[in-house]
Amino acid sequence: MRMSVTWKERLARNGLAWALLLPSLLFLILFTYYPMLKTAWLSLFQADLAVPEPVFNGADNYAFLFSDPVFQKVFSNNLWFAVGTVPTSMILAFLMALFADKAMAGKTFSRVAFFYPNMVPMIAVANIWLFIYTPQYGLLAQLAQWVGRADMNLLGHPDTVMGAMIVMMIWKEAGYFMIFYLAGLQNIPKDLYESASMDGVGAWKVTTRITIPLTMPTTLFVGVVALTNAFKLVDHLWIMTKGGPDNASNLLLYHIYDTAFSFYDQGMAAAMTVVMIAVLLILSSLQFFGWDRKIHYQ
Amino acid sequence: MQMQAKWMLLLLLCFTMLVGCGQSGSSNAGQAADKAAGQGISGAEPSGDKKPNGGEENIELTFYYPIAVGGPLTSVVENMTKKFTEKHPNITVKPVYTGSYADTTTKIQAGIQAQQPPDVAVMLSTELFSMLDTNAILPLDDFIAKESGDVLQDFYPAFLANSQVEGKTYSIPFQRSTIVLYYNKDVFKEADLDPEQPPKTWADLVEVAAKVKKAGRHGIEVPGSGFAYWMFQQFALQNMSDPKQNLMTQDGKKVFFDTPENIEALQFWHDLSLKHKVMPDGVIEWATVPTDFLEQRTAMMIHTTGNLTNIKNNAKFDFGVAFLPMSKQYGSPTGGGNLYIFKDIDPKKQVAAWEFIKFMTEPEQAAQWSIDTGYVAVRKSAYETDVMKTYAADFPQSVVARDQLEHAYAELSTHNNGKVSKALTDQVQAVLTGTTDAATALKKAQEEAERALKPFNK
Numbered sequence: 001m002r003m004s005v006t007w008k009e010r011l012a013r014n015g016l017a018w019a020l021l022l023p024s025l026l027f028l029i030l031f032t033y034y035p036m037l038k039t040a041w042l043s044l045f046q047a048d049l050a051v052p053e054p055v056f057n058g059a060d061n062y063a064f065l066f067s068d069p070v071f072q073k074v075f076s077n078n079l080w081f082a083v084g085t086v087p088t089s090m091i092l093a094f095l096m097a098l099f100a101d102k103a104m105a106g107k108t109f110s111r112v113a114f115f116y117p118n119m120v121p122m123i124a125v126a127n128i129w130l131f132i133y134t135p136q137y138g139l140l141a142q143l144a145q146w147v148g149r150a151d152m153n154l155l156g157h158p159d160t161v162m163g164a165m166i167v168m169m170i171w172k173e174a175g176y177f178m179i180f181y182l183a184g185l186q187n188i189p190k191d192l193y194e195s196a197s198m199d200g201v202g203a204w205k206v207t208t209r210i211t212i213p214l215t216m217p218t219t220l221f222v223g224v225v226a227l228t229n230a231f232k233l234v235d236h237l238w239i240m241t242k243g244g245p246d247n248a249s250n251l252l253l254y255h256i257y258d259t260a261f262s263f264y265d266q267g268m269a270a271a272m273t274v275v276m277i278a279v280l281l282i283l284s285s286l287q288f289f290g291w292d293r294k295i296h297y298q
Numbered sequence: 299m300q301m302q303a304k305w306m307l308l309l310l311l312c313f314t315m316l317v318g319c320g321q322s323g324s325s326n327a328g329q330a331a332d333k334a335a336g337q338g339i340s341g342a343e344p345s346g347d348k349k350p351n352g353g354e355e356n357i358e359l360t361f362y363y364p365i366a367v368g369g370p371l372t373s374v375v376e377n378m379t380k381k382f383t384e385k386h387p388n389i390t391v392k393p394v395y396t397g398s399y400a401d402t403t404t405k406i407q408a409g410i411q412a413q414q415p416p417d418v419a420v421m422l423s424t425e426l427f428s429m430l431d432t433n434a435i436l437p438l439d440d441f442i443a444k445e446s447g448d449v450l451q452d453f454y455p456a457f458l459a460n461s462q463v464e465g466k467t468y469s470i471p472f473q474r475s476t477i478v479l480y481y482n483k484d485v486f487k488e489a490d491l492d493p494e495q496p497p498k499t500w501a502d503l504v505e506v507a508a509k510v511k512k513a514g515r516h517g518i519e520v521p522g523s524g525f526a527y528w529m530f531q532q533f534a535l536q537n538m539s540d541p542k543q544n545l546m547t548q549d550g551k552k553v554f555f556d557t558p559e560n561i562e563a564l565q566f567w568h569d570l571s572l573k574h575k576v577m578p579d580g581v582i583e584w585a586t587v588p589t590d591f592l593e594q595r596t597a598m599m600i601h602t603t604g605n606l607t608n609i610k611n612n613a614k615f616d617f618g619v620a621f622l623p624m625s626k627q628y629g630s631p632t633g634g635g636n637l638y639i640f641k642d643i644d645p646k647k648q649v650a651a652w653e654f655i656k657f658m659t660e661p662e663q664a665a666q667w668s669i670d671t672g673y674v675a676v677r678k679s680a681y682e683t684d685v686m687k688t689y690a691a692d693f694p695q696s697v698v699a700r701d702q703l704e705h706a707y708a709e710l711s712t713h714n715n716g717k718v719s720k721a722l723t724d725q726v727q728a729v730l731t732g733t734t735d736a737a738t739a740l741k742k743a744q745e746e747a748e749r750a751l752k753p754f755n756k
Binding site: 048049050051052070130134135136137153155156157158240241242244245246247258261262263264265 | 400407427514526578579580586590716720723727731754
């Protein structure tokens with residue numbers, strides 16, 4: 001009796017909310033959560049060309065993964081790719097936002113110019129940068145000719161290929177993050193800056209004591225987006241290196257694609273997908289639950 | 299996000315299932331029953347139960363094909379299928395352009411899993427074992443046996459080599475290529491070399507490359523990105539003392555990567571850049587090599603015949619095409635795509651698909667397709683047709699690839715082919731970038747390939 005009353009009360013209170021959430025929830029379940037669970041289930045099977053039907057093999061796929069040198073390499077590549085792209089593009093985005101916010105003349109121009117790389121599709125970006133990096137007559141090679149080193153083949157060497165990719169990714173990403181910082185800067189009350197200038201506080205102190213703390217929510221958001229992007233954006237590999245030379249530029253998602261569609265190894269691809277989902281979950285939950293308390297929400 | 303690939307597959311599945319439902323709903327009712335029967339027998343002796351294609355029953359075939367070379371080829375294919383229907387009014391072919399080779403295979407795999415494969419398709423000749431292991435394709439021997447005379451006789455054996463395993467033929471060559479040496483005749487003249495005397499041996503190659511090299515121009519380029527295993531195979535074949543040898547066995551269960559001869563071959567490729575300095579070092583990107591050649595940044599290149607039309611249309615200088623230089627023998631692997639028929643379809647469609655394959659590889663079609671694309675025509679009689687004779691007289695370079703077929707061998711193709719060829723590609727790249735020496739690298743590739751092949755050697 002008591003139970004049904006609370007149920008009714010709850011339904012009356014939350015009914016509309018549920019009704020509004022239901023359509024998107026349905027699609028999420030159908031296209032996100034269901035495939036995720038299905039993938040997790042598949043990762044416990046051997047499902048490759050050696051067996052006509054998937055065979056349950058427990059944690060074997062995972063055991064193999066962690067001893068597989070290619071997976072280790074691809075995974076550490078991806079970590080370096082994140083380390084290389086995330087902080088730099090965020091700092092750059094912040095500085096660009098400060099500049100685009102303050103710039104008197106050409107305010108719109110500078111914003112458009114900074115944001116432009118983001119509007120170019122990844123495949124086109126890869127083609128542009130493929131030309132930039134081409135030895136002998138590529139843009140960079142022509143510049144390097146002045147210094148007398150035209151023959152550098154950045155994409156063809158394991159030591160340089162990752163750096164080249166990171167630079168390209170920062171170029172593409174920073175403008176996108178700048179937009180969020182610009183929005184964040186608009187939200188800081190102007191009277192804070194006014195009182196600071198009345199008190200004669202220097203620009204450095206204003207930035208470190210007012211701007212940076214008050215844009216922390218943006219930083220958190222951008223950080224999550226940047227980290228996940230470091231694992232998600234791999235389109236350029238199809239155009240530029242195919243993960244080579246010798247897996248030096250290979251990233252997790254590209255390797256998963258290769259495993260599933262070139263090697264027909266569905267079980268292993270599923271296991272790697274689960275690892276990837278887990279990593280992304282841990283990263284984003286660390287940020288949300290860890291940093292959350294230190295942030296000044298307004 | 300990271301599920302994109304899976305999503306695509308899922309969507310594809312939904313899509314193919316929808317299409318499938320539509321089909322069985324609209325066409326005659328008997329088809330569903332026929333299909334079930336076809337599935338039942340397909341495990342044992344599929345084509346034995348085939349009824350002859352009697353009557354005027356209308357049959358519609360779905361034909362998947364990829365495009366891997368430039369040019370307006372979808373319209374060429376559509377014209378070919380229209381011509382076919384003119385000859386066989388009861389068979390309509392629906393050509394579906396399915397992107398690259400990789401995309402096509404992915405779509406077909408999704409179709410197979412949904413039990414809605416296309417009826418006939420062009421896939422890489424090296425997909426043979428993967429298709430067999432997923433039980434997807436039909437052996438063509440019963441069709442071949444019913445034809446008068448030996449149909450396969452006319453096809454170049456080098457192209458058929460990738461179609462056959464354990465005495466059965468599973469696919470018919472359609473768009474095939476080999477690797478050749480392209481050289482810039484103007485540069486040869488400039489360096490006081492006879493432009494009609496391309497290098498014949500490895501030693502010649504090094505010598506000539508050193509002579510034509512100058513600041514801003516390399517002697518030779520060999521691409522080492524995506525298809526490094528293929529480029530390695532040509533060096534390996536040239537260095538084999540026994541012409542019956544290859545990198546793998548015909549049954550696709552064993553590979554021989556780390557033989558002393560192969561180590562020598564890989565060492566030679568490595569030395570071109572790091573010892574003789576006639577080639578840029580590091581891994582050279584597949585697509586930039588033809589551009590470098592056209593821009594005269596390299597005097598010679600080793601590349602697929604698939605680029606012939608591109609070079610012909612864009613070279614602002616006189617160029618020659620030659621056999622690949624030899625060490626112990628001339629040699630090149632073949633490449634490209636074959637026509638396959640799928641198992642899980644109505645037997646009547648299988649018969650119709652065979653008619654279609656026969657038509658597509660008729661001498662006139664093979665000749666025209668070769669001229670339009672730059673691929674090597676797959677059968678001897680294609681070179682006896684008038685169109686081909688006129689074309690060859692006008693463009694003698696096109697015949698070199700055909701002549702080299704005498705020295706061409708099966709492309710690396712094994713069970714678990716994706717993993718095996720990737721193992722080789724990775725290690726070749728490690729050597730080209732100077733990270734590992736040839737012997738260690740090939741030993742590693744051998745071990746990795748053996749691990750991938752282990753389940754097939756029980």
